[in-house]
């Protein structure tokens with residue numbers, strides 16, 4: 768076959784459709800969503816968020832997986848997969864990155880910069896609720912490390 772079916776060649780809209788929060792989105796909503804962010808391929812082993820550094824972006828995993836690690840506690844925290852998000856804590860709390868996030872394989876991430884996240888959250892209440900809930904769970908987990 769001449770045309771590769773690798774996810775690298777899927778359209779951003781196809782990739783976002785696979786994310787549970789956006790399953791019910793109309794084509795119009797997906798087009799709006801796409802304007803708030805961009806797709807970026809991170810190779811295996813790349814640090815996406817560095818603990819203690821300021822955070823400027825929020826990420827949704829379109830393909831692949833990442834590991835969340837606390838350098839301060841020297842502890843593994845979590846593995847996140849396709850459809851999950853990270854990087855919300857520093858953006859919403861105004862704090863430095865709470866942990867280091869690194870890809871576990873080549874991964875395509877949907878990247879949303881700080882000022883666009885606010886707009887995205889107004890448009891996508893379901894995602895906003897999910898983020899708020901995860902944020903408090905993750906804060907608790909970090910305190911319990």
Ligand code: CMP
Nearest residue numbers: 845853854855856857864865866905908
């Ligand atoms: P942020 O602090 O911006 O950067 C590091 C990210 O790691 C953080 O946002 C969360 O998205 C993620 N993270 C922190 N703690 C946890 C946890 N307990 N479980 C899953 N993800 C986490």
